[in-house]
Amino acid sequence: MKITIIGTGYVGLVTGACLAELGNDVFCLDVDQRKIDLLNNGGIPIHEPGLEEVVARNRAAGRLQFSTDVAASVAHGQLQFIAVGTPPDEDGSADLQYVLAAARNIGRHMDGYKVIVDKSTVPVGTADRVAAALREELRHRGEESMEFAVVSNPEFLKEGAAVEDFMRPDRIVIGHDDSPAGQRARDVMKLLYAPFNRNHERVYWMDVRSAEFTKYAANAMLATRISFMNELANLADQVGADIEAVRHGIGSDPRIGHSFLYAGAGYGGSCFPKDVQALERTARQYDQELLILRAVEAVNDRQKQVLGRKVVQRFGEDLTGMTFAVWGLAFKPNTDDMREAPSRVLLKELIERGASVAVHDPVAMEEAQRVLALDLSDAQLARVAFRKTPMEALDGAEALVIVTEWKAFRSPDFEQIKARLKHPVIIDGRNLFEPPLMTGLGIEYHGIGRSVLTGK
């Protein structure tokens, strides 16, 4: 099928590349000329396992092209995926300016039936606004009778596993209306997703508003589980229980399940924080307050400070003259994404208390330099040393603080850690190690919600 993807970011690029991999003819559009040039020169703007190979293979096969040419992009696909950003507005609601701009571009150039697919995460009711923007453009052209349908097809992929998630989705949610154009769109979408739906009934058909809502409900539920566990972990620290034992204990109940129950340094990334806020904002527009989600957000803001708090408890409020080693900067492993990363809150706190930091991340160091320049003053940034290896970050540091659970951090040489640090102290925001093992190695270990095992 001929498909246009508008917005070549995380979601757009992965969607475009994966649909091309299945034999479709895909045209990826972006307004960012540098991004398009990079892709046309064989580069990849994001770190995402497996993506580079899929893009290269399909470009070479002539099934995947990148361009900034709007008219050509509209002409190309009967399916027009909108995968542009929906960042938070000042009040926390989703900013729809890029989505609506994309819709208007389609309306300005289309010359026959199109299926517009809202892939971006957008508030309930957005499909109607997309349709209205498009219709207005058609009216300007005197083409108001031209047929189109807007369907909602939210994306559930995770960064760091995006290609895998897209190719083997747990579910595909598609919302369409019952008009003739909507029914026709359903047939087009059915054909598109047929390869994903061979053995299992993975596609959930519903009305458009329910599909839009499903995306927010999913992210809000996942964020709720994390905040719930983080809050209990802090209590476990107080009462002398082990949150990891508790996690196993409750996860074995199939009604609860094991996934997404890891206590840690708080959730970050481009989606949970913004989507929780946007759903709260939608509720407020209907004079309703989502009390649970307000708490989820507040707990997460507090949890992002947990590592700083543990450093202060151990080393005092004034950290002047001290250096701390920090492993992991990205908001999660296998990505270079630093959006809303808990490491940013930790680094700011340590530096404001007078400390210096020596940091290492396997892939996010370049991106970290960029975002930390926004978070910190020049003088503060001068106190951040970027180290090539995890071990180099340890030299002369008071303690090691772990923020991101990269695989490469899971089996370090503990003797070397002890030898390089001033004190054998690990403050672990992701519970990577077993506390009794650490004690046996002579390491003072501070996990999240595990104080019973360390006597801290």
Ligand SMILES: NC(=O)C1=CN([C@@H]2O[C@H](COP(=O)(O)OP(=O)(O)OC[C@H]3O[C@@H](n4cnc5c(N)ncnc54)[C@H](O)[C@@H]3O)[C@@H](O)[C@H]2O)C=CC1
């Ligand atoms: N990043 C993720 O893991 C996931 C993101 N989403 C949602 O997908 C949407 C996109 O997110 P990302 O891909 O992360 O954003 P992104 O910021 O990586 O990419 C968006 C792209 O759209 C381009 N763009 C903006 N306006 C445009 C226009 N009028 N025409 C063409 N291109 C335009 C931008 O230049 C940028 O390259 C958001 O709504 C997000 O919430 C959903 C699931 C997963």
Ligand SMILES: O=C(O)[C@H]1O[C@H](OP(=O)(O)OP(=O)(O)OC[C@H]2O[C@@H](n3ccc(=O)[nH]c3=O)[C@H](O)[C@@H]2O)[C@H](O)[C@@H](O)[C@@H]1O
């Ligand atoms: O809408 C989106 O953009 C995406 O948001 C999340 O994906 P993502 O943000 O890439 O990453 P996650 O793996 O969900 O992790 C989010 C944050 O939660 C934290 N987390 C996750 C799981 C857990 O048990 N504990 C925990 O603290 C991670 O460290 C990370 O900071 C969802 O998992 C995807 O399904 C969704 O498509």
